[in-house]
Amino acid sequence: MTVSDLTEAELVARIHSHLQSPPGWLLVGIGDDAAVVEPERNKLEVLTVDALVEGVHFDRRLMPPDAIGHRALAVNLSDLAAMGASPRLALVSLALPEDMTSGDFDRMTSGIAGLARRHRLHVVGGNLTRSPGPLVIDVTVAGSAKRRQVLTRGGARPGDEIYVTGTVGGAAAGLQMLRGSTTGAGGKREGDPACIHRYRYPVPRIGAGVQLARNRAAVACMDLSDGLADGVRQIAAASGVGIAIDGDLVPVDPAARRWFESTGLDPLVTALTGGDDYELVFASRAALGARLRAVRQRSPALTRVGVCTREPDVVLHRVVNGARTEEAMPGGYTHFG
């Protein structure tokens, strides 16, 4: 059975069956012309939208349907985390190829609903249409944050230190492993299940983002959808500073490092420019040391990786053959298409 055997009402009912009971602040939910929501008192509202397009952001052969649903919501939650906002609601707009099975539809929906439940976020509305081409999932999320706790990209000053949560490179390695397993390009090399899981089920750093915001421990923050190299460039540009990253401090995922080395890639450069990690990169400063220690008690995996500079360049320091070198941060200008 495919989605084209069902009515829109039947598809909506299947989505409903995955959702929690509606929260008290949701006054009108799915089924009317729009959702009606009670705003949170004394909070600002934080809004973002992100689309996943089949053939651009994922390959249905490499991603189980629940992972596609999970990712569509996770990338948006990651944006909220980067602002220090707590998730509240989502609207989900789906363009479904007619040959999508109803089982895959259910699995995709449960991927969205499972992650929503974990973050106590409610799906308040959405849209369903067919697609004559790729599967497209557009998710809009809204969260809330206190006025003085919002984390933008633009608050870093020369001398501020740059931190990253967790590790980087694991998702890019996982994607390479998956691609190798379908094309055979990976040869006999075994992929690492943790890297593959990391690629398929990104974990938005909501906890770290909210802790940074509540403790007011960061002066700039963004999430790593396109890699750490891109992240530091964006913070540098928005804040009007340069950034020097110490390559030897960058927490490259160990399994990813081994994988990149075995394929002849530079592990550091590949990890810096690989996307899909969805960690947070942020700037803090010495005067906020006590606050940052408070954050560490709940979000221990924070690594200092560099410093903001007066010179406007974004550079990478590392030790090559025993000598300290400086190079331009890899990656950069890319065409849209």
Add this chain to the structure above:
Amino acid sequence: MTVSDLTEAELVARIHSHLQSPPGWLLVGIGDDAAVVEPERNKLEVLTVDALVEGVHFDRRLMPPDAIGHRALAVNLSDLAAMGASPRLALVSLALPEDMTSGDFDRMTSGIAGLARRHRLHVVGGNLTRSPGPLVIDVTVAGSAKRRQVLTRGGARPGDEIYVTGTVGGAAAGLQMLRGSTTGAGGKREGDPACIHRYRYPVPRIGAGVQLARNRAAVACMDLSDGLADGVRQIAAASGVGIAIDGDLVPVDPAARRWFESTGLDPLVTALTGGDDYELVFASRAALGARLRAVRQRSPALTRVGVCTREPDVVLHRVVNGARTEEAMPGGYTHFG
């Protein structure tokens, strides 16, 4: 030049050039991980999302790019109108075919921006990606309404009267005229420019919706994206009533009526089941007569077309060959695909 010759930043800058200066309630706009918004005091928030997919909702040969942009926002504003909400902000997510010219991109963007300006709505964020298939435009809008003024679909009771704004059938006739002009199926018949314009540039009935809400003159309301027949069925189902429509009262657009007659179609049935009118259908009652008269002073084109009944059926009355007939409301159950 196509969109694939530009960077994402360059495309965003082109969008920016069409937008008004940001309102005071927008604390963080386009360019960060998410938008940050000050909620409106003592108002509820009304949220909806709708997608336009090329090949499903529009044909690029029949719709100029600015009309595609206009429509993508208009269908969402129509949902706000149906709730009695005033528009406030939008997030726009675009999946662009690589062969889309930058000129068409600009025209599409100006179609969105022009309608936004007319309703003092601000585009606070969005997403850009390429599409390996059709052009997809997903727009999320948020508006606000006072708690006791929200218009749902579910408040009608037996005896309430059913009204519709404006006229119906014009957009469906316009689409037929456009299709005939490309396939040659229209023969020598001249299309009506007003119907074609009506199809291309739907007018969301924000004014009427807000007047109905402020005057508390309606007890149920929805917008006509899929035709009046569908609209009354939805209100009947949500309210737990039946509805009897008097076909002789339905305000069929005169040019559309002539067009349908000339093609051998039943003008009333075609107008009732034709989509894209984006008028409002609503229920009111005798006790609200003074309030409805107040609405009429600002939104004169309100036509009473039927009544809510205790029997659960949705029926159409009309006079055929001098005799009054009753039939089931045309249209109905359709598969999703």
